[in-house]
Amino acid sequence: MRGDQFLHSLNDGRSVWLEGKKITELPKHPAFTGTLETIRGLFNQLDEPATREIVGFQPNHSDRFSHSSFLVPRSLEDLQRRSASFAYWSKSTFGMMSRLSDYARSMVTGWYAARHQLSRLDPDFDKKISTYYEQARDNDLFLTTAIIDPQIDRSQGLDDARIAERFLHVVKETSEGIIVRGAKMIATGAPYTHDFIISSFLKFESRNKKHAHVLIVPANSPGLHIVCRESFADARGQDHILSANYEEMDAVLFLDDVLVPWERVLLYGDPAKVLALRENKTANALAFHQNVVRYVAKLEFITGITFAVADAIKVDGFLHVQEKLGELLTQIDVMKGLILASEIEGQIDESGVYAPKLSYIDSARNIGTKYYPRAIEILQQVGGGGFVQTPSSMEDFYGPISKQMHLYFEGSSVSAEKKVQLFKLAWDLLGSPFGSRHELYERFYAGDPVRAYANQYLNRDKELLTDPIWKLLKEASMRGVSSLHSNP
Numbered sequence: 001m002r003g004d005q006f007l008h009s010l011n012d013g014r015s016v017w018l019e020g021k022k023i024t025e026l027p028k029h030p031a032f033t034g035t036l037e038t039i040r041g042l043f044n045q046l047d048e049p050a051t052r053e054i055v056g057f058q059p060n061h062s063d064r065f066s067h068s069s070f071l072v073p074r075s076l077e078d079l080q081r082r083s084a085s086f087a088y089w090s091k092s093t094f095g096m097m098s099r100l101s102d103y104a105r106s107m108v109t110g111w112y113a114a115r116h117q118l119s120r121l122d123p124d125f126d127k128k129i130s131t132y133y134e135q136a137r138d139n140d141l142f143l144t145t146a147i148i149d150p151q152i153d154r155s156q157g158l159d160d161a162r163i164a165e166r167f168l169h170v171v172k173e174t175s176e177g178i179i180v181r182g183a184k185m186i187a188t189g190a191p192y193t194h195d196f197i198i199s200s201f202l203k204f205e206s207r208n209k210k211h212a213h214v215l216i217v218p219a220n221s222p223g224l225h226i227v228c229r230e231s232f233a234d235a236r237g238q239d240h241i242l243s244a245n246y247e248e249m250d251a252v253l254f255l256d257d258v259l260v261p262w263e264r265v266l267l268y269g270d271p272a273k274v275l276a277l278r279e280n281k282t283a284n285a286l287a288f289h290q291n292v293v294r295y296v297a298k299l300e301f302i303t304g305i306t307f308a309v310a311d312a313i314k315v316d317g318f319l320h321v322q323e324k325l326g327e328l329l330t331q332i333d334v335m336k337g338l339i340l341a342s343e344i345e346g347q348i349d350e351s352g353v354y355a356p357k358l359s360y361i362d363s364a365r366n367i368g369t370k371y372y373p374r375a376i377e378i379l380q381q382v383g384g385g386g387f388v389q390t391p392s393s394m395e396d397f398y399g400p401i402s403k404q405m406h407l408y409f410e411g412s413s414v415s416a417e418k419k420v421q422l423f424k425l426a427w428d429l430l431g432s433p434f435g436s437r438h439e440l441y442e443r444f445y446a447g448d449p450v451r452a453y454a455n456q457y458l459n460r461d462k463e464l465l466t467d468p469i470w471k472l473l474k475e476a477s478m479r480g481v482s483s484l485h486s487n488p
């Protein structure tokens with residue numbers, strides 16, 4: 001089964017650092033066992049007759065199923081097939097795993113689909129991306145992105161030597177490839193990815209050639225160190241269902257003179273071309289579409305938990321609670337509506353791809369940065385202190401104070417045991433380190449939300465909205481002038 005192959009493939013000499021130690025057998029390490037077991041199950045879905053049609057497609061009519069993030073959509077049906085596959089993986093993980101590689105794979109698929117247009121950036125682009133796309137698709141490569149540069153001094157650019165030497169840059173060109181040095185800030189899923197899609201982030205000046213690149217870097221490249229944040233995985237599965245199974249590790253990357261072979265150097269040396277690739281609409285539409293489709297499962301999950309909490313302690317009859325529960329439903333419907341609209345109003349773009357309408361997806365991504373923190377706030381308001389009125393362990397239900405446990409923890413509509421289980425699940429989502437990381441993730445995963453909203457304004461054709469205003473004012477002043485003339 002593919003899940004097992006995936007786990008085996010991670011013992012490839014990569015350098016993953018956690019708590020001061022280099023991890024030797026990732027799948028056996030307690031920080032990763034639950035998460036990797038979850039991913040193993042998802043990968044196996046591509047081999048199982050009951051699920052492979054939902055999450056996969058058959059490239060070139062072969063017998064083998066590949067994940068639908070590699071499907072180049074040529075019609076609305078194709079796009080909806082991609083959507084259904086993202087939704088299925090998200091629902092399988094209750095929206096708790098956002099970087100199951102389907103985002104980065106979609107980016108690669110978009111570049112591949114737009115390769116003829118993108119070849120104007122570099123004549124070798126077509127060959128490089130085609131080879132890589134097929135390799136990734138046919139070998140189920142797990143991919144993630146590492147785009148953002150480390151936070152050192154955000155007020156400074158590459159003219160500051162401290163920044164220039166730490167941001168990823170080329171130190172040498174060889175016949176085999178380029179040698180790069182520097183760090184990347186966050187890559188989710190880094191310890192168990194096969195390859196990193198790495199690109200420079202800022203709009204560099206044309207002279208900043210050494211810092212401009214788009215690369216595909218294998219996770220086991222010599223000199224690449226994957227430095228994990230603290231693990232939020234919790235082996236106490238009964239008390240921390242989410243942390244135990246769905247902890248997506250984030251890591252910083254140190255690239256200490258890493259050789260990137262030429263065939264993995266998609267672009268290098270021209271900041272304007274790198275920017276053009278990063279702004280490619282085909283790739284962005286496909287990748288950002290994944291971002292918002294997976295988001296629905298998360299909103300549905302937190303809404304379900306909030307409804308259950310409200311019911312368990314019977315606060316759902318109060319008007320202000322009902323108002324908040326209704327707000328959660330509007331969040332889901334707005335998100336679903338935007339996705340549906342983006343798909344139905346999609347169009348065949350210049351690359352021949354049926355691409356979802358990007359402006360709706362941008363809106364969904366932007367509003368999503370506010371929805372999830374608000375949903376967490378509502379859950380807190382509905383459950384009050386109940387989230388800390390739970391015992392440290394479910395074990396107390398089976399020990400000497402069992403009778404009192406059943407008596408004092410009872411809810412309105414549920415048994416004491418179910419109520420404690422529910423509130424512990426809710427706490428894992430809103431109060432645990434795992435939960436806090438999710439709130440941070442939704443605020444920032446799509447970039448700085450402030451600049452993202454501003455970009456939505458800056459990139460829009462504003463005259464469609466302002467023209468009627470100027471027309472109204474013009475007509476009003478003409479009416480005013482004519483009434484002045486007609487009233488001596």
Ligand SMILES: Cc1cc2nc3c(=O)[nH]c(=O)nc-3n(C[C@H](O)[C@H](O)[C@H](O)COP(=O)(O)OP(=O)(O)OC[C@H]3O[C@@H](n4cnc5c(N)ncnc54)[C@H](O)[C@@H]3O)c2cc1C
Pocket residue numbers: 099144145146147148151154185186187188189250437440441444445446447448450451
């Ligand atoms: C949990 C998590 C997982 C992530 N996973 C990934 C991943 O897998 N791959 C990946 O590539 N990235 C990932 N990211 C990184 C993410 O893309 C960045 O966090 C995001 O782009 C914001 O950048 P920053 O964190 O550097 O914040 P900064 O850009 O440093 O912003 C910090 C604050 O300063 C303000 N600010 C900074 N610079 C400016 C400016 N020039 N103008 C105006 N305001 C400014 C911002 O508005 C913000 O309030 C992840 C982030 C999180 C939190």
